[in-house]
Amino acid sequence: MAFATHSLSCRFRFLPPPTSKLSKTLRSEFPQYSFFPSGKISYPASFISFRLSGRPSGSSMAYSSTPPTAVVKGDPGILVFGSEEELSVSLAKHTADLSEKFCRERGAFTVVISGGSLVKSLRKLVESPYVDSVNWEKWHVFWVDERVVPKDHPDSNYKSAYDGFLSKVQIPTGQVYAINDSLSAEGAAADYETCLKHLVSTGALQLSPSTGFPKFDLMLLGMGPDGHIASLFPGHPLLGENERWVTFLENSPKPPPQRTTFTFPVINSSSHISLVVTGAGKADAVHQALGYSKTSSPLLPVQMIKLEDGELTWFTDKAAVSKLQEKAGL
Numbered sequence: 176m177a178f179a180t181h182s183l184s185c186r187f188r189f190l191p192p193p194t195s196k197l198s199k200t201l202r203s204e205f206p207q208y209s210f211f212p213s214g215k216i217s218y219p220a221s222f223i224s225f226r227l228s229g230r231p232s233g234s235s236m237a238y239s240s241t242p243p244t245a246v247v248k249g250d251p252g253i254l255v256f257g258s259e260e261e262l263s264v265s266l267a268k269h270t271a272d273l274s275e276k277f278c279r280e281r282g283a284f285t286v287v288i289s290g291g292s293l294v295k296s297l298r299k300l301v302e303s304p305y306v307d308s309v310n311w312e313k314w315h316v317f318w319v320d321e322r323v324v325p326k327d328h329p330d331s332n333y334k335s336a337y338d339g340f341l342s343k344v345q346i347p348t349g350q351v352y353a354i355n356d357s358l359s360a361e362g363a364a365a366d367y368e369t370c371l372k373h374l375v376s377t378g379a380l381q382l383s384p385s386t387g388f389p390k391f392d393l394m395l396l397g398m399g400p401d402g403h404i405a406s407l408f409p410g411h412p413l414l415g416e417n418e419r420w421v422t423f424l425e426n427s428p429k430p431p432p433q434r435t436t437f438t439f440p441v442i443n444s445s446s447h448i449s450l451v452v453t454g455a456g457k458a459d460a461v462h463q464a465l466g467y468s469k470t471s472s473p474l475l476p477v478q479m480i481k482l483e484d485g486e487l488t489w490f491t492d493k494a495a496v497s498k499l500q501e502k503a504g505l
């Protein structure tokens with residue numbers, strides 16, 4: 176099935192490179208990994224278990240070319256890699272496999288990316304073999320959040336993705352949907368939502384039958400040390416937004432203050448989310464998010480990811496889960 180690209184009414188259909196450079200315009204499942212009962216974490220050599228309280232049961236899919244150090248069964252699936260390097264290899268394979276599946280099934284792949292460290296972890300996807308084997312022409316790329324700055328600004332999530340990823344592959348520029356950075360945060364969010372609605376009308380983007388919000392094939396998300404995802408920060412009123420698809424804030428606690436962001440109903444309507452969390456700086460939030468300790472504090476934004484009908488996979492490294500291991504006396 177072929178999709179028309181969005182019409183001229185979408186104001187950001189053509190995206191020049193953010194810099195003066197010209198654009199060049201898993202599933203190798205682990206060797207049947209033995210999962211332990213839900214709520215336990217398993218290591219290949221030495222078995223270690225501890226409870227992750229409040230975790231629902233279910234099956235987890237494991238993707239890796241380098242088996243992760245540990246896998247927690249359940250929904251979400253949690254993969255722990257020995258290093259960020261190993262994680263990036265597995266993330267590339269997982270993403271390429273999903274691309275292959277969605278391109279085969281419906282002729283397109285709608286991918287949402289975040290800013291921050293996530294882009295670096297996508298580096299293996301733009302190397303051999305994926306740089307040549309992935310059907311980039313079928314990709315439609317969106318941002319889960321954006322800082323409202325010019326596209327060549329160092330804080331721009333678009334610039335970061337362009338420099339580290341998009342400039343290295345052949346995705347049609349009309350299928351790369353960045354914000355209109357000449358608008359205010361409010362205007363850019365409304366404009367982005369209009370564009371998404373247009374893409375729904377052309378068939379390029381699907382709606383979730385259960386929620387009525389757009390259903391993206393894959394979201395590749397990061398998490399901040401405070402547990403924020405997208406530009407949805409702890410304690411912020413936007414956590415409760417349940418009507419808009421895309422909203423804005425002018426008081427982001429992390430600079431720059433003006434941002435657009437997808438809302439939780441959109442995030443939670445995704446078909447797949449890969450949540451990439453690395454480094455010791457995220458260990459406290461991981462500890463809180465995975466519910467090892469009982470706490471009465473409000474949910475972190477990352478804990479509000481509850482997919483309606485989809486699959487959430489955490490891609491972590493040892494440093495990010497170090498507090499879990501510490502508390503478990505490992």
Ligand SMILES: O=C1O[C@H](COP(=O)(O)O)[C@@H](O)[C@H](O)[C@H]1O
Nearest residue numbers: 289290291292293397398399405
């Ligand atoms: O400001 C943002 O932060 C988060 C997390 O970034 P990280 O560098 O700590 O991984 C990111 O996911 C989000 O897209 C970005 O705008």
